[in-house]
Amino acid sequence: MSKQELVVLGQDEGAGACCPGLLTAPLDEDQAVELAKVFKALGDPVRLRLLSMIASRAGGEICVCDLTPAFDLSQPTISHHLKLLRQAGLIDCERRGTWVYYWLVPEMTDRLASILTRPAGEPLPDRTVPAGAAS
Amino acid sequence: MSKQELVVLGQDEGAGACCPGLLTAPLDEDQAVELAKVFKALGDPVRLRLLSMIASRAGGEICVCDLTPAFDLSQPTISHHLKLLRQAGLIDCERRGTWVYYWLVPEMTDRLASILTRPAGEPLPDRTVPAGAAS
Numbered sequence: 001m002s003k004q005e006l007v008v009l010g011q012d013e014g015a016g017a018c019c020p021g022l023l024t025a026p027l028d029e030d031q032a033v034e035l036a037k038v039f040k041a042l043g044d045p046v047r048l049r050l051l052s053m054i055a056s057r058a059g060g061e062i063c064v065c066d067l068t069p070a071f072d073l074s075q076p077t078i079s080h081h082l083k084l085l086r087q088a089g090l091i092d093c094e095r096r097g098t099w100v101y102y103w104l105v106p107e108m109t110d111r112l113a114s115i116l117t118r119p120a121g122e123p124l125p126d127r128t129v130p131a132g133a134a135s
Numbered sequence: 136m137s138k139q140e141l142v143v144l145g146q147d148e149g150a151g152a153c154c155p156g157l158l159t160a161p162l163d164e165d166q167a168v169e170l171a172k173v174f175k176a177l178g179d180p181v182r183l184r185l186l187s188m189i190a191s192r193a194g195g196e197i198c199v200c201d202l203t204p205a206f207d208l209s210q211p212t213i214s215h216h217l218k219l220l221r222q223a224g225l226i227d228c229e230r231r232g233t234w235v236y237y238w239l240v241p242e243m244t245d246r247l248a249s250i251l252t253r254p255a256g257e258p259l260p261d262r263t264v265p266a267g268a269a270s
Contacts, residue, residue, distance in 0.1 A: 021187070022183065023239070024190075024191050025187065026184065026205075027183055032180035032183040032187075036177070036178050036182075037178075039177035039178040040178030040179070042171070042174035043172075043176075043177070045164065045167035045170075046167075048162055049164070049167045052156070055157065055158040056156070070161075110252075110253065112251045116247045116251065118241055118245070
């Protein structure tokens with residue numbers, strides 16, 4: 001819930017902000033460190049399922065009480081995974097009364113989609129004959 | 136170099152194949168396990184830098200001998216990171232004489248971009264007033 005934890009990858013620049021260029025230019029070390037944190041948060045099946053449940057929820061948000069029954073895991077374990085997603089800037093949350101409600105931060109997933117998208121019009125390489133093969 | 140290692144996430148379905156729906160429907164466990172492997176491969180700064188160097192290389196491929204000098208790491212360590220990227224289906228390679236040459240598998244990055252892309256036309260939620268907040 002701390003806003004300070006969410007300033008990762010400059011997500012507040014908005015979905016239209018240009019990508020660091022994963023596919024178009026070599027990343028520098030700082031860019032790679034920041035981006036790796038987000039991909040690492042996605043690199044776990046439970047966190048991916050949590051993210052997909054949060055992102056696909058009609059109305060845009062979901063109570064933690066509706067997330068935990070889907071998993072054979074303890075509430076603290078689920079909370080830990082949710083914390084990692086939140087620290088990566090992928091979700092945010094708010095406590096209301098007894099429960100905490102979670103929602104997707106679409107600017108971050110937009111940004112990841114953007115940096116994984118090849119420059120427009122670039123064709124897929126033909127690898128039936130390896131490039132440069134002398135054979 | 137083994138083709139068997141590359142059958143992850145059904146990448147051979149091509150770039151236009153539909154996404155498992157990370158943002159549109161809850162992932163099932165099997166989908167989450169497969170997808171998490173790929174994101175985990177991206178969740179490391181050295182691997183992200185390697186991938187960006189490979190993907191952005193003019194001509195589409197790069198010799199391992201041109202990758203290692205960019206890092207303060209041993210050749211075996213670089214080779215290990217390259218192996219993880221290859222096992223995740225993100226890159227492929229071929230030995231020619233002394234050296235191994237690497238290239239991006241764009242179908243996989245296309246696929247990741249696709250599953251991280253929100254359904255067309257879906258607006259960003261207005262979170263200036265939290266949804267459902269009773270104030």
